[in-house]
Amino acid sequence: MRGALMVQGTTSDAGKSVLVAGLCRVLARDGQSVAPFKPQNMSLNSAVTDDGGEIGRAQALQAEAAGIPASVDMNPVLLKPSSDTRAQVILRGQVFKAMDAMSYHDYKSIALATVLDAFTALRTRYDTVIVEGAGSPAEINLRERDIANMGFAEPADCPVIIVADIDRGGVFAHLVGTLELLSHSEQHRVKGFVINRFRGDIKLLEGGLDWLQERTGKPVFGVLPFIENLRLDAEDAIDTDQALTQNAxxxxxxxxxxxxxxxxxxxxxxxxxxxxxxxxxxxxxxxxxxxxxxxxxxxxxxxxxxxxxxxxxxxxxxxxxxxxxxxxxxxxxxxxxxxxxxxxxxxxxxxxxxxxxxxxxxxxxxxxxxxxxxxxxxxxxxxxxxxxxxxxxxxxxxxxxxxxxxxxxxxxxxxxxxxxxxxxxxxxxxxxxxxxxxxxxxxxxxxxxxDVAALRNAELDRLADTLEHHLDLAALWRAAGIA
Known part of the structure; x- marks a missing residue:
């Protein structure tokens, strides 16, 4: 395999980070040389890489899924908010400066060069790069100077799949609406969809899947079930749910x-x-x-x-x-x-x-x-x-x-x-x-x-098993041009 695939989502927390980690583990178990990449991340959960820089915690987990050392190239832009309008900007693992929202918005066109350089560096070292988007590509107010979603995928010439969380409700509206808000060339770049966190009988969903493919001309590569108690590091949100034990x-x-x-x-x-x-x-x-x-x-x-x-x-x-x-x-x-x-x-x-x-x-x-x-x-x-x-x-x-x-x-x-x-x-x-x-x-x-490290490794394998069972991976790789 050679090439790249980008996972974008209809919303934040649609399952992009987990899907990228799972795809990295699938390819790594198959003996492939694979690396994760996220052009721009906004998170206060970060990790220190082997090459002495700081990246988002989710990318460090994805590197672990791929069986490789974490590198600053995997997350070239990390934003760490210190207030509602100001953030520390980390470029390729090192502090650049603190910027307010408008200053950073103006700076993004310059930051794109850093993003593309880091992506190219990964492409020279690994056969396949699995890329994670941020938020949604259909956020109209953020489209100008975007470097996190289609603003990266277009200059990088990277094929895209879109994942949506059916557990939130409105999954067909999310997918069709997201696609409709993209430009013609961006729509062509989207190779298909993945539906995430499904509970129930898949037969009840099949009519909707047929309609979606007919409406958009894009295939659904699979429907992933809701994976109970998947114990992996959160990208940002705090998981406050826990069954409490008496007298503990x-x-x-x-x-x-x-x-x-x-x-x-x-x-x-x-x-x-x-x-x-x-x-x-x-x-x-x-x-x-x-x-x-x-x-x-x-x-x-x-x-x-x-x-x-x-x-x-x-x-x-x-x-x-x-x-x-x-x-x-x-x-x-x-x-x-x-x-x-x-x-x-x-x-x-x-x-x-x-x-x-x-x-x-x-x-x-x-x-x-x-x-x-x-x-x-x-x-x-x-x-x-x-x-x-x-x-x-x-x-x-x-x-x-x-x-x-x-x-x-x-x-x-x-x-x-x-x-x-x-x-x-x-x-x-x-x-x-x-x-x-x-x-x-x-x-x-x-x-x-x-042993948390052993537990995390077992959970990554459980995730990869789920993807192999519920996704048409052969069709996905073919559509993305990396088979």
Whole structure:
């Protein structure tokens, strides 16, 4: 196989990321050289690549599905919103600058060259590239200077399929309407459709499928069933659904306004005897054994917002009653005494008082720290993870670090009474030994923990099995011209 195929969707969360991951795994299992690609991603869930850059978390998962190292070329433009109108722009893995929405809209025509260069780089290294669009190609207000959907597919001469989520309802209107809003050349580029998340008897859908093909002249390559409990990293949305177990150890994560890398905690929902609960804005934090303050793309604003929710007082009460608190990245910075941003790295320049639970202060600086790390946590428990932050945190006094890293650095801190800890390391619950040690520190003795990496790999195979069973892959490859 040689070539490329782009998966676009009728809406956000139609299933593009999952379908790309599944197609990558299908081809990889068939011995093909395949890589994922997303021209432009907007997400606060990111990962550090082997070549030392930052890309969307979904593309890192897709690279894992393809059985290859994650590279900055797989997501050349990453937008990380710090407010409703402003975002940090990451180009080929490195911070470019913070831009408001209109400035970035004007810049996209320049960014297209970066996108096409990265795509070409992947094409030279891999036989097939599976491309993921963003949102919908029919968003009229975003068509001008588009680089995420047809604005990429046209100059890259990339064939397209469109996926729609039937579980939302209105699937035929979504597909026909999307196609109708495309230009003639873009319509010709669309090779067919995939319908996602179907429940029920497929015979009840067959009449609609025949009508769709007759109406559009495009085939439906398959109808994918609703896959129950597919445990893969979310691109952006927080999955708050979980069957809670009575008398289980409860971990509560407050949902900050600019929460980032909440996938750090996905591993906890798979651990026996642990309930993972997200604290909803506008509501008191649920009763907890452990509170974890997550990362944030705007730490000072989220610190003020946390106080506005009254969560600061509830965290103090939680500690008085014997609970534990862990801060990760931005959450670690919030645990300190002050967060200084003299140069306006995340927002307007200024200084914000932290929770004062650890004797440390943070200064936000240019030059984001991007590292994959390994070492030990809480003694000798094996740890792997990654760092993504632009702050330097200085610990006052002689506190014990939470982790010792293989490059002779220490990370984080544990309070003198042992009830509060902070770290810059993301993904710290993914390694079974580290997860077990951290839960034990927090007061949970669950015994053996689930190997999340093995679980993720099994889920990718389950996804690929589903695609092989329900898609006409031979017809798909032929129509896309990559057979």
């Amino acid at each position: 150890f409860t971990v509560v994560v407050p949902v900050l306004k600019r929460i980032s890398n909440h996938t750090d905690f996905d591993a906890l929902r798979h651990q026996p005897g642990v309930n993972l609960v997200y604290g909803a804005p506008g509501h008191p934090l649920p009763p907890a054994d452990l509170i974890i303050l997550p990362g944030s793309k705007n730490v000072r604003a989220d610190m003020q917002w946390l106080r506005k929710q009254g969560w600061d007082k509830q965290i103090m009460k939680h500690l008085r009653f014997g609970g534990k608190v862990l801060g990760v990245c931005g959450g670690y910075q919030m645990l300190g005494q002050h967060i200084h941003d003299p140069d306006g790295i995340e927002d307007s320049p200024g200084n914000t008082e932290g929770l004062g639970l650890l004797p440390c202060s943070t200064v936000l600086k240019d030059g984001k720290q991007l590292h994959q790390v390994a070492g030990t946590v809480l003694g000798d428990a094996k740890l792997r993870g990654y760092e993504i932050h632009c702050g330097e945190t200085h610990v006052l006094g002689d506190l014990e670090p939470l982790a010792q890293l293989a490059d002779d650095r220490s990370d984080g801190a544990i309070s003198e009474d042992g009830r509060v800890a902070g770290t810059y390391i993301h993904g710290l619950f993914d390694e079974p030994e580290a997860c077990q040690a951290l839960l034990k520190w927090a007061g949970c003795n669950t015994g053996a923990t689930v």
